[in-house]
Amino acid sequence: MPTFLTSPGGLPADSPGAPRNVVLVGLSGAGKSDAGRAVAEALNRGFLDFDDEIERRVGMAIPAYFAERGEGAFRQQEKELSTECMELAGMILAPGAGWIAGVGLLDLLRPPAQVIYLKVRPETAVRRMGEARIVRPLLSRGGNPTTTLESMLREREPLYQKADVSVNTEMYDLQRLVARLKDVITG
Numbered sequence: 001m002p003t004f005l006t007s008p009g010g011l012p013a014d015s016p017g018a019p020r021n022v023v024l025v026g027l028s029g030a031g032k033s034d035a036g037r038a039v040a041e042a043l044n045r046g047f048l049d050f051d052d053e054i055e056r057r058v059g060m061a062i063p064a065y066f067a068e069r070g071e072g073a074f075r076q077q078e079k080e081l082s083t084e085c086m087e088l089a090g091m092i093l094a095p096g097a098g099w100i101a102g103v104g105l106l107d108l109l110r111p112p113a114q115v116i117y118l119k120v121r122p123e124t125a126v127r128r129m130g131e132a133r134i135v136r137p138l139l140s141r142g143g144n145p146t147t148t149l150e151s152m153l154r155e156r157e158p159l160y161q162k163a164d165v166s167v168n169t170e171m172y173d174l175q176r177l178v179a180r181l182k183d184v185i186t187g
Helices: 032-042 050-058 062-069 071-085 105-109 122-135 145-160 174-186
Strands: 022-025 046-049 091-094 114-119 165-168
Touching: 022 032, 032 046, 032 091, 032 174, 046 050, 050 062, 050 071, 062 071, 071 105, 114 174, 122 145, 165 174
Parallel strands: 022 091, 022 114, 046 091, 114 165
Antiparallel strands: none
């Protein structure tokens, strides 16, 4: 069974009565990491931020890994991590924004995982990320970050719409978003 050093572990996937994994998808700045971590704590579940775990495994920050090895190597890390998550249950998972576009990744985890799309407008996402956006490899290439996110959203929206549930994160502060996610997950 996989062990993630950046997160408390989940239960074996074949554990009787184990809750299913929850996968949070959406653009960068949608709240996957912050809300995911908070809802996992509120539900007493393990939380796995894919970027944090990948950084630990490769021994470098994601922007440096992108620069040195390329996006393809990063996407391979996401695939390996997704495959490991198939063996677990009861986790709240926060893959990167582009994870959803990885061929077959959604199918690796669902079913049984529940997929929740955290919806956000690109301009709101950029505002939320603030200066942190400069360390996002696909947003740090220059140009207008809002325009870049708009393009990413046009490309990924049909994939995000495959989620089981969509939650508009702009309607909630973090505390209310966590409450809403708890309702969706346990409801």
